[in-house]
Amino acid sequence: MPAFPQPFTSTVSHWQETNRGPTSLWSHGREASLPTEVVDYVIIGAGATGAALGYQLSRAGAGGVGKSIVLLDAKDAASCASGRNGGHVAPRAWAIFPILMAPLEKGGGGLNAEQVLDIIFFEQDTWIWSSALSKTRDSRSTFGVDTDASPKYKHRKLDWTVIMDPAEAKRVSRINDAVACNLVPSGSWHPHRGVTALLRLALESKAANVQFFSWAPASGITNLANGLVSVDCGPRGIVTARQVIVATNAYTRHLLPETQDLLVPRLAQACRVVPTASYSGPESLSTTYTVREGPYLIQTPNSGLIFGPYPIIDETEHVFNVEDDSIITPGVGAWLDSWCRDHFVNWGKESAGEGLVHHWSGVICHSADLRPFVGAVPGRPGVFISAGYSGHGMAQLVNITRGLVNQLRTGQWDDAIPRSFALTEHRMERARAEAVHPLDYEKRGVTLKYFDGTVSEEVANL
Template sequence: MYYQAESYPSPGFPLRDPCSSFWLQNTRSSPLLGHRTTQSLPPSVDVVIIGSGLSGAATAYYLLTGSNCTESVLMLEAREACDGATGRNGGHCRPYTKSFAGYSDYKKIFGKEQALKIIASDMTNLHITSELIEKEQIDCDFWLGESYETCIDQEAADRKFRSYREFKDDGGPLDGIVKMTTDSDEAKRLTRMRNAVLTASFPAASLFPYKLVSHLLQLCISKYEFNLQTHTTVTAVTPAEPGLAGAGAKWTVTTPRGTIVANKVVFATNAYTATLLPEFLGNIVPGQGQCAAIVPTPSYSGNKMMEKTCCYSWGKDNFDYLIQRPKDGIIILGGGKANVSHPSTILGCTNDSGYPDDGGKQSEITEYLKNAMKKYFLGWQDSSSESGADSDEKRKSKGLRAGEGLLYDWTGIMGYTKDNIPFVGNVEGKPGAYVIAGHCGHGMARIASCAKGLAMLISGGSWADSGLPECFQPTRQRMRKSSSVSI
C-alpha cells in the first residue's frame, strides 16, 4: 500500500500509556523498569542518545566499547526502556526480506551497486548480531537457523522470481545461501502452507528483543558509567550558546526535568524523529503494526514445531511474517494490514494504546491474526494423533482446545521512509547531530550493523569505515525527493 508521505503531520511524542506486548508482559521483573541511573540529570555530557530501543542501546554499546571510546554517554527515554518498536516487534532477525521482491525496486532507485550493498548489509547484520550475542553471552532466546520466503499466489511468485533472477544475474550472492523451490507441491511440503506456489530458504534468526536490549543497557550501566534516564521526554534539541559548556558543546537538549548540553546528539527516535528534527517530516512517517502471540495446536507442537521462521506474501505488496519460539513453542505472527478497511488509520498513526475504540488496535487485524494459522497452514487443527474412538472428521470439528489459538495481540509504531531504507549518519548541515531511524519494520535485520557503523562515525571514522551503504546517509538531496511511502 502506497501513500503520499508529505501529507502527514508531525508525529508528536510517544503515547504516555502504551499497551504491553508479549515480550514486555514477560519482563515485569526487569530492574530497568523506571530506571534512572542518577537522581538528577548531568549538566553536560559528550553524547546524548534519545531513545532506548535496539538502535539506541546498540549505538551506546559500540560507542563505549570501541577503540575510541566515548567519555560520557547519557540516554534519555520518554517511556520505559525498550518500550517502543523494538519491544513490540515480531522477534525476527531476518535478512533478505527485500532481496527477491524488492531488489529490482532498490536497483531502480539507487542503481545496481547500492542495491547489492543494501542486500549484503542485511546478511552482515545477522553475523554482527550473532557475534554480539555470543561475545557478551546474552541470554535472549537467540535461535540461528533458516527462514522461508513463500509466495501463496501466482502474482507474488512471478514478481518474486523475476527479482530473484535479476539479483542473481547482477552477481548477487545466492549459491550456498539461498535455496529456491519453484515446484508448488514441494513448496507445500516444505512450508506446510496449503497455497504455496514457490518458496526460498536462507539464513535467519529469532530472539527475545527486549532481553537483548536490556542486557546491553545493563552491561553499559555496570561497566562503563553509562547513564540511563527513563520517563524523561526530550522536548527540544537546539544549538547551544557559544561557550556555554566549554569548547565543543554544540547542542542543548531540553526535557521537563532540566536541560543538558552535549557535544553530540544521537536521534534513535525512529517513528518520532520528525518531532525533534523537522527536516524529516514526510521523510520518516509513523505506521502502526500489529502482532499476535498464538498458542499452537498439537499439530504444530513438540516434534511437529516449525523448523524455520517464515514470511508469506500474495498479490503485489501483501505479506505476513512469523516465528515459532523454540523455547516455549509460542508463535509470534505479525501482519494483516491488507485486511484493514481504512489503511489510512495505520500510516501516520502513533497510537499504540491497544484500545480498539480509539484507534490503538485494528479489530480487522485482530480477527485476521486469530484465524491466519488455520487459513494458511495445513493440519493446523488436525487432532488425529489423539487417542479415542472418535473419527478424524468428528475430532477435527471440535476445533481448538481451550487455551489454544490467539493468546494476545498488541500494537507498535514503526518508522517508514520513502525509499524503504533507514537514515543513518550525520544530519547534513547539523554537525554533531546523528540519526539512526526509519527502519521500515525491518529494524532487527539492520540495526546492529547500522549502530556499529554509526558509532564509528561518531568516534571520528569515515563513511568507508562504517561499512554501510552510502544511500543510508541522511543527505538533503535524498530527503528532497518527493515520493510515496509503502507499508
C-alpha cells in the same frame, strides 16, 4: 508539538509482559537527576537503536572509551517499536529487490541494482553478527546464488534457495496453498530482553561512563554558539553534549522537523499464537517465516508463535501518521486469528487457550525512500541519526549502529554501511520532490508486497 508524554495508555506486548523482573530496566534512572556538566554523547531513545549505540560506544576500543554517555528515553527502555515487534531478524532486501529499484515517484526506493546488492549483503552480514551477539539463531538453510556478474560482488554468495516445485514447497513450508518458497538465513530474538541486555552491558562498562534515564522526554535539540548541543528535557532539565545521536525512529519528526513527511509513523500490529498439538513438541515449526501476502512469524522457545502482519493488510489513513499504540484493529486481529487455521496443513482444532491469545500494536517508521536515515544530520553540527527502518530495523540496526559508532570516532562514513543509507541534503531534497507520500495511494505504482518470482531485466542480468 512534542510526542511525549502520550495522552493514551499503550498496549502491552508479549515481550514487555515477559521481561519485568528485577533485572529488567523498568523505571531505571526515572527519579535521578540529569547531569549538569557537559557530557560527550547524548543518545535520545533507548529502543534497539539507542541500546545498540550505547553498547557499541562503550566497548573497549570504541569511540566512547573514557567518555561520558547519557541515554534518555521518553518512557521505559524498549517501550516503543523495539519492545512490541515481531522479533523477526530476517534479511528482507532480497524479497523487495524490484521495489527498492522502482522509481521514487512510483513509491519505490529509486536505487540501482548494485545499491540493492549493497543492502542485501549488509543484511546478510547483520544477521551473522546479530546471531553471534544474541546466540538465538534458530534456522539456516544455505545455498549459493551466483552474483559473479556484479564486479563488486564477484566473490560473494547470496544465501538464497528457491523451491519452485509446489509439492516440495508445501512439504517444506507446511503451508497448504504454498506454490513456491525461498530459504534464506534468518532468526529471532526476544527484543525486550535483547535491548535490556545491551543496555545493562553498556551500564556495566568499565571503558566508558554510561548513564540511562528513563521517562526523560526530550522536547528540543539546539546547536549552541560554543559548538555544543543542548537537549531540553523539560522539567527534568537540560543536558549539554559534544555530540547528540537521535534514535527516536517514528517520533523523530518532533525533534527534527525537517524529517516531517520523510519519516512517517505507521501503526502496526503483532500477536502471539499458541500452536495446536499438531504443531507442538516434535511437530513444532523449525524456521521463521515470511509469507507473501501473509504475515511473518517466529517461534519463541516456550510461548508459541509471534506473528507480525505485513503492510498489505492495513495500507490506510488509519495507520499512517498514527503514533497511538493503544489501538488494536479488530480486522487485523480476525485476520491473524484465522490465519493458522486457514493456511497450515492439519493445524487442527484449537482447544481453549490455543490460537490467538495476545494482540498488541506498535509504531514503525516509514522512510520516504524505503531506507534508513543514517549519519550526520545536515545543517546540525554534532547531531547524528539512525532511524527510519520501514518496519525492518532488527535486520539492519545492529550493523548500522556499529558503523555509526565508527563514524563518531573517525569523523568518516563507514563503508560497511550501504552508502544509500547516508543522510544528505540532496537525498532529503530528492525524497521531498519525488517520493510518494504513503497516503497518496493513487500515485503508487508499487506497494510493499513480497517477491513474486518475477525480477526486473536489470536484476536478472546481474
